[in-house]
Every structure is written in C-alpha cells, then in structure tokens.
Amino acid sequence: MSLYDVIINKIKQIQDSDKEGGPVTNITASSTLAAEITLLSSILVVVIMLRYYSNALMVIAVLLVIGIIVFAMPIMPKLKKEQNDSLNSMIFYAILILGIITTLFYWGSLNV
Amino acid sequence: MIEYILMIVAVLGAVIALTQRDLLKTAILTGIPGAAIAFLFQFLLAPDVALTQAIVGTAIVPVFFALAVKKTLRMEEE
Amino acid sequence: MNPLIPLMVIIPIACALILNLFHTKDRTVKIIAIIIAIILPSIPLFTNYGYHYFGGYAPLIENPALAQGLPVSITASALNVFHPAITYYFGSAQQIFMVVLGIIAFLAILTSLSETRKPSGVYAFLMFMGVASMSAIILTDDIFNLYVFFEIIAVTQVGIVVASKVKGNMETALKYMIIGSIASPLLLLGVALLLGVTGNVNITDIIYSIKTGLVNPQSPVLLMACGLIIFGWLYAAGLPPFHTIKSEIYSRALPHGAALLQAFSVFTLVAIGLIIIKIFAFFPFANVFIVGISVIAMILSITMALMQTDFKRIIGFLAVGELGYIGIGLGLGTAASITAGLFQAINEAIITAFLFIGFGTILYKTRESDIRKLGGIMVEMPKVTLLVLLSGLAMAGVPPLNAFQSKLMLIQSSLSAGVPELGIIMILLSIVTFMTFMKAFYAIYMRPKPSTLKIIDSNIPKATIFSLVVFLILCIILGLFPQIATSYLQPLANSLI
Amino acid sequence: MIIDPQLGSFFTAGALIIIGLFAALFIDNLIKKVIGLLFIADGVNLFIVTMGYKAGGIVYVFLPGMTVDWFAQNASYPLPFALVLTSIVIGASTLAVMLSLIIILYKKHGSIKASKILGEKGNQTQSKTPGDKI
Numbered sequence: 001m002s003l004y005d006v007i008i009n010k011i012k013q014i015q016d017s018d019k020e021g022g023p024v025t026n027i028t029a030s031s032t033l034a035a036e037i038t039l040l041s042s043i044l045v046v047v048i049m050l051r052y053y054s055n056a057l058m059v060i061a062v063l064l065v066i067g068i069i070v071f072a073m074p075i076m077p078k079l080k081k082e083q084n085d086s087l088n089s090m091i092f093y094a095i096l097i098l099g100i101i102t103t104l105f106y107w108g109s110l111n112v
Numbered sequence: 113m114i115e116y117i118l119m120i121v122a123v124l125g126a127v128i129a130l131t132q133r134d135l136l137k138t139a140i141l142t143g144i145p146g147a148a149i150a151f152l153f154q155f156l157l158a159p160d161v162a163l164t165q166a167i168v169g170t171a172i173v174p175v176f177f178a179l180a181v182k183k184t185l186r187m188e189e190e
Numbered sequence: 191m192n193p194l195i196p197l198m199v200i201i202p203i204a205c206a207l208i209l210n211l212f213h214t215k216d217r218t219v220k221i222i223a224i225i226i227a228i229i230l231p232s233i234p235l236f237t238n239y240g241y242h243y244f245g246g247y248a249p250l251i252e253n254p255a256l257a258q259g260l261p262v263s264i265t266a267s268a269l270n271v272f273h274p275a276i277t278y279y280f281g282s283a284q285q286i287f288m289v290v291l292g293i294i295a296f297l298a299i300l301t302s303l304s305e306t307r308k309p310s311g312v313y314a315f316l317m318f319m320g321v322a323s324m325s326a327i328i329l330t331d332d333i334f335n336l337y338v339f340f341e342i343i344a345v346t347q348v349g350i351v352v353a354s355k356v357k358g359n360m361e362t363a364l365k366y367m368i369i370g371s372i373a374s375p376l377l378l379l380g381v382a383l384l385l386g387v388t389g390n391v392n393i394t395d396i397i398y399s400i401k402t403g404l405v406n407p408q409s410p411v412l413l414m415a416c417g418l419i420i421f422g423w424l425y426a427a428g429l430p431p432f433h434t435i436k437s438e439i440y441s442r443a444l445p446h447g448a449a450l451l452q453a454f455s456v457f458t459l460v461a462i463g464l465i466i467i468k469i470f471a472f473f474p475f476a477n478v479f480i481v482g483i484s485v486i487a488m489i490l491s492i493t494m495a496l497m498q499t500d501f502k503r504i505i506g507f508l509a510v511g512e513l514g515y516i517g518i519g520l521g522l523g524t525a526a527s528i529t530a531g532l533f534q535a536i537n538e539a540i541i542t543a544f545l546f547i548g549f550g551t552i553l554y555k556t557r558e559s560d561i562r563k564l565g566g567i568m569v570e571m572p573k574v575t576l577l578v579l580l581s582g583l584a585m586a587g588v589p590p591l592n593a594f595q596s597k598l599m600l601i602q603s604s605l606s607a608g609v610p611e612l613g614i615i616m617i618l619l620s621i622v623t624f625m626t627f628m629k630a631f632y633a634i635y636m637r638p639k640p641s642t643l644k645i646i647d648s649n650i651p652k653a654t655i656f657s658l659v660v661f662l663i664l665c666i667i668l669g670l671f672p673q674i675a676t677s678y679l680q681p682l683a684n685s686l687i
Numbered sequence: 688m689i690i691d692p693q694l695g696s697f698f699t700a701g702a703l704i705i706i707g708l709f710a711a712l713f714i715d716n717l718i719k720k721v722i723g724l725l726f727i728a729d730g731v732n733l734f735i736v737t738m739g740y741k742a743g744g745i746v747y748v749f750l751p752g753m754t755v756d757w758f759a760q761n762a763s764y765p766l767p768f769a770l771v772l773t774s775i776v777i778g779a780s781t782l783a784v785m786l787s788l789i790i791i792l793y794k795k796h797g798s799i800k801a802s803k804i805l806g807e808k809g810n811q812t813q814s815k816t817p818g819d820k821i
Contacts, residue, residue, distance in 0.1 A: 028499070031629060035496035038622045042489045042615050049611045080497050083434050083490070087365045087805035091712055093431035094369055098376065098421055104479070105417030106410055115692050119699040122733075126706045126726050135718055142722055145703070149733055156696065156740040157747070157763035161771050165732070168779050173725060176779075180718060180786040184793040188716050189800055261755070334770050341777045345784060352788070360795070361805055364717075364788040371724040371781060372711055375731040378774060379704075382735040385767060 007033060007073060014077040036076045040069050115155045122148035133188050139177035143170045195242040195280045198233050198288060199326045201226065206318035213311030220303050223314045227299045230321065231292025234285050241331075247275035268404060273392040277331040283532065283682035286675060287328050287457060290536050293664070294453045294543045295321045297657040301547055302446040304653035305554060313353045317450055320346040324454050327461045333381050334391045336462070340377065340426060343458070344370045347439065347451055354444040362442040366435055370425060373432075377422025383415035384469070396469055407472045416470045420479065423466060427459035428510050429487040429517065437491070437506030441559075445550025448502070449543035452509045456539040459513055460532060463520045467528075468686060477521045481612070484517025488619050495626045501549055502559050504630050508585065508623055509542045515616060519600050522607045528683035530599035533675050537592040537668060541584045544661035548578035551650050552634060556643060561630055566639025574650060575635050577658045582631060584665045586624030592668035599672075696737040703730030717789050717799045721782065728778040732771045739767040 011032045047065050050058040068075075082089075125144030132138045146169025153162035205226040212218045250257040250270045257265050264270070299317055303309045323339040323346065330336050344367070351363045385391055387409060388399045399405045405412070423429075428436025436455065440448045463480065470476040488511050495507035516538065519531015551574050558564055568575045584591035587598075597620060604612040668675055690698075703726045710723025740763055747765040749758055789799060796804040 027629065027633065028497075031496045031626075034622070034625065035493040038496070038618070039489060039493045042485075042618055045611050045615050045618070046485055046489075049609070052609075076493060076497065079490075080494065083494060085365075085434060085438055087368065087801050088712075088715070090365065090369055090431070090435055091372065094372060094425075095708055095712055097424070097431045101417045101421050101479075102414065105413045105420075105475070116695060119695050122699055123702045123706070126703060129722065130706070130710050130714065130719055135716070138719060138722065142725065145726065145729065149729055152696065152699070152733065153736055155692070156736050157744055158736050158739065158768040158771070159746055161732075161736055161768045161775070164772055164775050168775050169729070172779055173782065176783055176786055177718065177722065180790055183790045184718070184799050188719075189798060334773075338773060338777070341781065345781060348784065360788055360791055364785065364792060365805055367781065367785050367788065368711070368720065368724065371721075371785070372708070372727065375704075375724075375727045375778075379731045379734060382731065382738060382767065382770075385735075385770075386738040389764070389766075391766070391770075 007036075011036075011074050011077065014074055032074070032076050036074060039076060039079070040065075115152065118148045118152045118155070121145075122152065134186065135181045135188060136178060136186055139174055139181050142177055143174040146170045146173060192238055192240045192242050192280065194233060194237040195240070195278050195329065196244070198230075198237070198329065199322050201229065201233070202318040202322035202325065206315045206322065209311045209318065210315040211311070215311075216309050219309045219311050219314060223299055223303060223309070223318075226318070227296040230295055231289050234280075234288035234292065237280060237285070239281050239285070240279075242278040242280070243273070243275040244278075245275050249273050268398065268402070271398065272390065272395045273331070276335050277392060277394070278326075278329040279331045280329060281682060282678040284328055286536065286678040287460070288325060290539055291321065291324060291328070291453060291457060293660070294539060295450060297547070297660060298446040298450045298453075298543065300653045301449075301550070301651075301657050302444070304651040305446065305550075310353070313350075313447075316346050316349040316353060317447075320350065320450060320454060324457055328457055331393050332391055333384065333393055333396070333465065336465070337374070337378055337381055340422070340458070341374055343454055344374065344426075347454065350447040350451060351439055351443050354442065354447055356442045356444070359442040362435075362438050366439055369432065369435055373422055373425035376418050377425075380415045380418030380422060383411050383418065387412050387415065393465055393469065397471075400469070400472060413473065416466070416473060416476055419462070419466060420476065423459070423462040424483065426455070426462060427513055427517075428455050429459075429483050429513060430490055433487060433491050433494075433507070433510045437494075437503055437510050440506035440509060440546070441500060441502035445502075445546045445553060448506070449546040449550075452542045452546065453539045455509075456513065456516070456535050456542075459516060460520075460535045463517065464682075464686070467520055467523065471686070477523045480517055480521035484514040484521060485612070485615060486514075487511065487517065488514030488615070492619050492622050492626065496622070496629070499562055500559050501552070501561050501564075501630045501634060502546075504561075504626060505542070505545050505549060508545075508626060509538075511619065511623065512538045512542065512585070514619075515597065515600055518604070518612055518616070522603060522609070522612075523687075524603055524607050525680070525683045525687050527600065527603035527607060528686060529676055529679050530596055530603050532679040532683065533672065534593070534596035534600060536675055537584075537596050537665075540661055540664050540668070541581060541593060544581040544658065544665070545578070545585060547654065547657055547661070548574065548581050549634075551578075551654060554650060554654075555645055555648075557646065558643065561633040563640060563643060564634045565637035565643065566635075567645075568635040569639075570645055571650060574655065574658070577655075577662060578635075579631065580662055580665075581658075582624070582627040584669075585627060587620050590669050591665045592672070593665075595669055595672040599676075691742070693737055693740055693742060696733065696740070700730045700734035700737060703727070703733065706730075715800050715802050717792075717801050717804075718786075720801060721785050721789070724785075725778065725782060728774070732774055732778075735767045735771050735774070739764040 008029055011029050047061045050061055122145045129138050129141035150162050150166040150169055153165055323343040326339040348363045348367050351359050388396045388405050390396050400407050425432050491507045491511035495504050498504045516531045516535045519527045584593055587593040601613040707723045707727030711720055714720055744761050744763050747762040792804055793799050
C-alpha cells in the first residue's frame with residue numbers, strides 16, 4: 001500500500017465519522033488532500049519568513065512544522081471542524097484574537 | 113462619595129442582572145446599570161448625555177428586553 | 191467647496207427613502223431605482239477633486255474672515271490648521287473607487303430588479319443605503335463619521351441577508367449582528383483612545399499631531415488604539431477570525447446581494463486599511479501584523495474553499511481569500527505595493543461580483559446550490575458558461591484579464607521589497623484558487639446531468655447577461671490597459687510614503 | 688486610599704466591558720448574550736464620557752460673565768459627549784434588530800439557546816425561489 005492510499009483512506013475514515021457531510025466521494029477526498037498539501041506547503045513558506053527575525057528560530061520552527069506534518073497528517077478535516085459555523089466558537093475565536101492583538105500591541109510593541 | 117457608590121452599583125447591577133434565572137427579572141434589572149451610568153454621566157459633567165442615557169438605558173432598553181422575553185421564554189432553559 | 195461631493199452620499203440615501211415609500215408599486219420602484227443607479231457611477235466622473243466641509247466650517251487658515259477676531263493663542267497654534275467640521279476628501283483614488291462601486295451597484299441592482307418577479311422597495315432601500323454608507327466610508331476624513339457609517343453598513347448587510355429567502359438566513363444574520371456588536375464597540379473604543387490622545391477625530395489632524403510631535407507616538411495608549419482599530423478592521427473586512435461568518439453571509443444572500451456585499455467588504459478593507467497605515471505609519475509592527483493576518487486569511491480561506499460542497503460558500507471563501515492579496519499590498523508599505531494592492535482591490539471587487547452574478551444564474555435555473563447535486567448545465571446555457579469560465583480565469587490571474595496585472599504587480603513589489611516568500615505564497619495560492627474554481631466549474635457544468643436535477647424552463651434575463659458582459663469588458667479593459675486604474679491610484683500611494 | 692473619580696470611572700467602564708465579553712462568550716442564552724453586548728456598549732460609552740471629564744470643572748455651557756480663557760480652562764471637553772449621544776442611539780437600534788431576529792428564530796426553533804439554534808450545522812444552503820417577493 002503506497003503512502004497516497006494510506007492518506008486517502010485516513011481522510012475517508014475521518015470524513016465518514018462525521019455523518020453531516022453526506023457521502024464521501026473521490027472528489028471530496030482528493031480535494032481534502034489538495035487542501036492539506038496547500039496548507040502544509042504554504043505554512044512552510046510562511047515559517048521561512050521568520051529568518052527576518054532570527055535564523056535559529058527559523059530552523060527550529062521548520063523542524064517543528066515538519067514534525068507536526070509527520071505526526072498529525074490529515075490536519076485539514078480537523079481544521080475544518082474547528083472553523084465551523086457555530087456562534088459560540090466564532091465568538092471564542094473573535095475574543096481570542098482580540099486578546100492576542102491587545103497583548104501584542106500593548107506589551108509586545110514596547111520591546112520588539 | 114456618591115459617584116463611587118454609583119460605580120459599584122453599575123458593576124454589581126450588571127452582574128446581578130446576568131445571574132438571574134428568570135429572564136423577566138434580568139430584563140428589568142438591566143435598568144439598574146443603565147440608571148447608574150446615567151447618574152454617573154451627570155456627575156462627569158455631561159448632562160445632555162445623561163438625559164439620553166436615562167431615557168434609553170432605564171426605560172427603552174429594559175422594555176425592549178421585557179417585550180422580547182414576553183414573546184419568547186420566561187425561564188432560562190437548561 | 192464642492193457641492194457634488196456630499197451628493198454622492200445624499201442621492202442614494204434619498205433614493206433609498208423614496209423607494210421604501212413606493213414599496214409594492216413595482217413599475218415606479220423599477221424606474222426610479224434604475225435611473226438613480228445610472229446616476230450613481232456618473233456623479234464621481236464629473237466631480238472636481240477637493241475637500242468638502244460640512245456646514246462650511248473650513249479650517250481657520252483658509253477662513254481669514256473668521257480668524258480675524260480670535261486671540262493670538264488660537265491662530266498661532268496648531269488649532270489654526272485643524273478641521274472643525276466633518277470633512278470629506280475626494281481625490282483621484284476616491285474617484286476610481288466611487289466609479290467602480292457605482293458600476294457594481296448599478297449592475298447588482300439591475301440584476302436584482304430583473305431576476306425578481308416583484309421588485310421590492312425594501313430590498314432596493316437596503317441596497318441603496320449600503321451604497322450610500324460605503325460612499326461615505328470611502329470619502330470621509332473623519333474617524334467618528336467612519337464609525338457611524340460602519341454601523342449603518344453592518345445593519346444594512348444584515349438587512350440584505352434577512353431579505354433573501356435563502357434557508358438559514360435569519361440565523362446567519364443574527365450571528366453576524368452579535369459578532370458585530372462585539373467588534374464595533376471595540377472599534378469605537380479605539381477611536382475614543384485616539385481622540386483621548388490627540389483630542390481630535392479628523393484623520394489629517396491626527397496625523398499632523400503625531401508628525402509634529404504634539405503627541406508622543408510611543409504612548410502605549412496610541413498603540414492600544416491601533417490594536418483595537420485593527421480588530422474592527424478585521425471584522426469589517428472579514429479577515430480571520432471573521433472569515434467563516436463573512437463567507438457565510440455571502441452564501442446566505444441572493445447572488446446580486448452577495449455581489450454588493452463583497453464590494454462593501456473590499457472597499458471597507460481598503461478604506462480602513464489606508465487609515466491604519468496612514469495614522470500608524472510610525473509603527474512598523476502594524477504593517478507586519480497586517481501582512482501576517484492577510485497571509486493567514488489567504489491560507490485558511492482558500493483551503494476551506496476547497497473543502498466546501500456549496501458553490502456559494504466556495505465563492506464566499508475565495509472572495510475572503512482574495513482579500514489577503516490586498517492586505518499584503520497595503521502591509522508591505524512601499525509605493526508600488528500599495529498601488530498594486532489598491533488595483534487588486536478594484537479588480538477583486540469587479541471579479542467577485544462577476545462570479546457571484548454568473549453563478550447566480552444556476553440558482554435561477556435550478557434553485558440548487560449543492561455541487562454534488564448539480565451537473566450538465568453547460569448544455570442548457572453555453573453562453574453563460576463561457577462567461578462564468580472567463581470570470582474564473584480572471585480571478586486566477588490569466589494574462590489578458592485584469593487580476594493578472596495586479597497580481598503580477600503585487601509579486602514584483604514583494605520581490606523588490608525583499609520578501610520573495612510572499613510572492614511564492616501568492617503564486618501558490620492563486621493556482622489553488624484556480625483549482626478550487628475548476629472543481630466547482632467541472633462539477634456544475636461539465637459532469638453529466640444527474641437524473642434528480644430539475645431545470646426550470648425560463649430564460650436567463652437579458653439584464654443578467656448584460657451585467658456579465660459589462661463585467662467581462664471591464665476585466666479585459668483593465669487587463670489590457672492597467673495604467674487606466676494605476677494612474678489614478680499612484681498619487682494616493684505616493685502620498686502615503 | 689481613595690482613588691480619583693476619573694480613574695474609578697475608567698475602571699468601571701473596563702469592568703463593564705469585561706462583564707459583557709464574559710457574558711457574550713460563556714452564557715448560552717441568547718437574550719442574556721445580547722444583554723452582555725449592551726454592557727460592552729455601555730462600558731465604551733462610559734469610557735468616552737470619562738475622557739471628556741475635567742476634575743473640578745464646569746459643564747460646557749458658556750454663560751454670560753465668563754471670559755473665553757477661563758471657560759477654555761475649566762469646561763469639560765464636549766466632543767466625546769457628542770460622539771456618545773450618537774453611539775447610544777446606534778446601540779439601542781442595533782439591539783432592537785437583534786431582539787426581533789431572536790423572536791423570529793424562537794418562533795422557528797422553539798428555543799433561545801445559542802448552541803441549539805446557532806450551532807454547528809451542515810454548510811448546505813438551499814435557495815427557495817429567489818424570485819419571490821420579499
């Protein structure tokens with residue numbers, strides 16, 4: 001069994017477990033795979049941008065991201081579940097981001 | 113001294129309003145922080161804002177909530 | 191003083207109120223709405239550049255008659271140049287934004303009037319009210335005025351969603367409103383902190399105070415204000431964490447409503463984004479943050495678009511993802527990148543409206559928006575299919591069309607700014623955008639038709655096809671002659687550096 | 688130790704904003720959630736008014752007998768108050784829209800719990816006749 005089959009089967013398994021999405025077709029599975037690859041490759045490129053702050057940090061972050069890729073492979077179904085349409089989770093993320101923004105701008109900017 | 117009492121009333125009123133199980137009580141208690149803030153505006157040298165807040169915060173908004181509660185559920189669901 | 195500048199806001203508001211009066215009188219509504227909608231894009235064409243002071247209260251320096259009797263302590267200080275009135279500024283960039291907004295509004299209103307059998311005065315009221323507040327947000331130079339219209343536009347967007355009869359629209363509207371009620375008081379708090387630090391709500395004066403050292407730029411309160419205004423900006427534009435609700439809003443509106451709603455988001459993003467980079471130019475972290483959140487917006491929205499099965503939601507997520515390009519352009523902060531970002535904003539507004547109205551024809555024919563249940567529409571309407579395909583090509587940035595020019599400019603400016611990674615991400619994600627579009631396009635148009643699909647036997651209205659053709663022509667013109675738009679945008683970008 | 692009234696007022700405003708955010712985040716009942724949003728708006732209004740306050744000052748009404756300089760030094764700053772008037776009215780009107788939407792949704796679902804009626808659902812939208820009148 002090649003790696004592709006392993007990943008596709010895992011994606012299908014995860015998508016089967018939530019019944020709301022309807023039947024799992026080849027199109028949905030392969031687009032999940034495409035989304036997964038897009039996510040990982042673009043995150044890797046983003047992480048490389050850390051070199052403007054510090055090279056060592058970039059190396060550590062790249063290794064960390066690669067580690068996450070290997071161990072938590074189908075990230076996209078989980079990410080989709082996280083970004084659902086529930087009001088409570090939307091408010092939670094809004095307030096979380098508000099907290100992050102205020103922290104970054106109020107304290108972080110004084111020393112950066 | 114009165115302003116400190118008003119500040120405490122505003123905060124406590126907000127907390128008490130949110131902890132009621134009877135939503136109609138919540139709706140009426142919403143007027144307490146509204147009124148306290150209106151008095152506080154008067155103290156903070158803004159009489160015109162205080163007038164508006166007194167009308168909106170103590171009369172209109174609680175009535176809105178009470179009407180909404182009347183049209184929906186009186187008690188909070190489990 | 192220029193009397194035409196306030197008319198850009200007043201005419202749509204007046205028209206909205208009149209249309210509300212004529213609700214149920216179909217013919218009157220149709221005629222008035224179309225006449226006013228034609229007038230909308232043409233006013234900015236005939237307006238001279240300049241300032242408009244409401245009430246005529248010009249700054250003292252321009253108003254010697256008033257300044258005569260005042261003590262020297264006022265005329266000699268900075269008060270002499272401050273703007274006492276609500277000020278609207280109309281420049282070349284505002285001109286092209288207003289024209290594009292007017293064209294999109296005209297086509298959206300035209301489509302809505304022709305696709306609905308009974309034109310509704312209330313729906314037209316909401317559309318015009320939205321256009322009016324959007325014009326005010328583009329024109330205003332006063333940050334509190336911006337907040338007021340920000341609230342009006344939020345309520346209008348909710349109204350446009352509630353007025354559509356799409357399933358689940360009320361729930362979405364309430365969610366949008368509740369989240370908006372968290373975000374907009376915090377934007378107001380940001381405005382208030384700016385007011386508290388500088389004692390002013392006029393943007394030009396705030397910048398003057400910061401530049402001339404009347405205010406300490408490193409004051410933490412000012413930085414906090416920056417953070418809160420950025421939070422409000424995220425909500426208005428629909429960048430993360432608000433990308434889910436924003437795409438949901440698009441998918442629960444009617445197609446012409448969605449075309450208008452996305453134009454509102456694009457222009458609000460540009461207007462408030464420009465204010466942020468104008469006021470907080472001294473603070474490089476704001477730019478870094480804008481670039482970061484834009485990249486996150488692009489990645490999250492485009493990957494989420496791939497996972498959706500509802501084509502309205504797919505376009506909704508793609509529309510939010512494309513906003514990231516504009517954010518990157520604004521955040522990089524060079525003259526070339528800001529020009530490219532603004533040009534991308536214009537293209538994005540046109541192309542997404544094109545896509546929404548184009549895919550709206552499927553809803554008109556089948557009342558179905560789930561791509562798993564659709565198929566074989568190409569046979570039914572080959573001409574519209576070609577137009578929709580072209581809109582997708584435009585969004586992906588295929589050469590003769592407009593987004594190619596703006597994306598190329600963005601990538602070039604990111605290279606010359608020394609951040610080639612952003613260019614790589616932009617190329618990668620525009621390929622994935624195209625792939626997402628092609629997935630939906632294949633499933634809807636080219637797959638064999640499922641037997642359960644019922645196609646309603648009515649022709650696509652002429653007005654819809656006319657709108658699509660106009661959008662296509664705009665795309666081709668801007669793609670072949672990008673300097674038409676960029677020459678208008680460059681002065682603004684240069685003034686920001 | 689007694690704190691300055693202006694500072695105390697700022698703290699009250701901050702407390703109201705935080706109570707509001709807490710209610711919006713953790714209370715599941717929609718009406719209470721909306722009350723929380725009202726408290727956020729109230730807190731922000733109080734914050735803005737407090738900014739215009741001047742300790743030991745007078746109300747910003749120019750009475751005969753005052754000189755311009757004395758008035759400029761002692762009057763409170765009226766611009767924030769003008770903003771708050773607008774903001775109070777906007778808050779009340781958006782509140783009315785939200786409550787009416789809640790009433791409509793209650794008639795549809797028979798519940799006002801956010802997790803029940805605004806919870807996680809499928810992403811499918813199905814359009815009814817878009818041609819119908821609104």
